Amino acid sequence: ANGSQAFNDHVAAKLRAALGRPLPQMEVRVKGLSVSAAVVVGRHEDGRELPTLTHTIKKAALKLSAQKYVVHKTILRSFSGVFEPGTITLVLGQPSSGKSSLMKMLSGRFPLDKSVAVDGDITYNGVPQRELGGRLPQFVT
Numbered sequence: 557a558n559g560s561q562a563f564n565d566h567v568a569a570k571l572r573a574a575l576g577r578p579l580p581q582m583e584v585r586v587k588g589l590s591v592s593a594a595v596v597v598g599r600h601e602d603g604r605e606l607p608t609l610t611h612t613i614k615k616a617a618l619k620l621s622a623q624k625y626v627v628h629k630t631i632l633r634s635f636s637g638v639f640e641p642g643t644i645t646l647v648l649g650q651p652s653s654g655k656s657s658l659m660k661m662l663s664g665r666f667p668l669d670k671s672v673a674v675d676g677d678i679t680y681n682g683v684p685q686r687e688l689g690g691r692l693p694q695f696v697t
Contacts, residue, residue, distance in 0.1 A: 581681075590673075591672065
């Protein structure tokens, strides 16, 4: 581990010397980030019955006429935090608690469509995420 740290320090020193200035740093701030989605769900079917021909036909008919409704699922609820340059942040949580969604939101890779509602602000060195647009991956190196 010490050898890799020494190598990284050596490369960083060479880059600083070549650039003539310190290496760029990135601070990420998140304030009140909430993500929710409208999910279409159908009627719950009992999966404990035997797979007979009658039950299979009945299930197929119910799927065609099944009443579907929309449920609003909260993915992240009012998350705030600061990711400072030069630090490593460990994101822990229960399964389905929104860890991957948080990381996708921070990287600009969360699939946004009309069924997804996003509230809150994400800034990179004080610049809002919406102003960076497609240039966000250029800052992460």
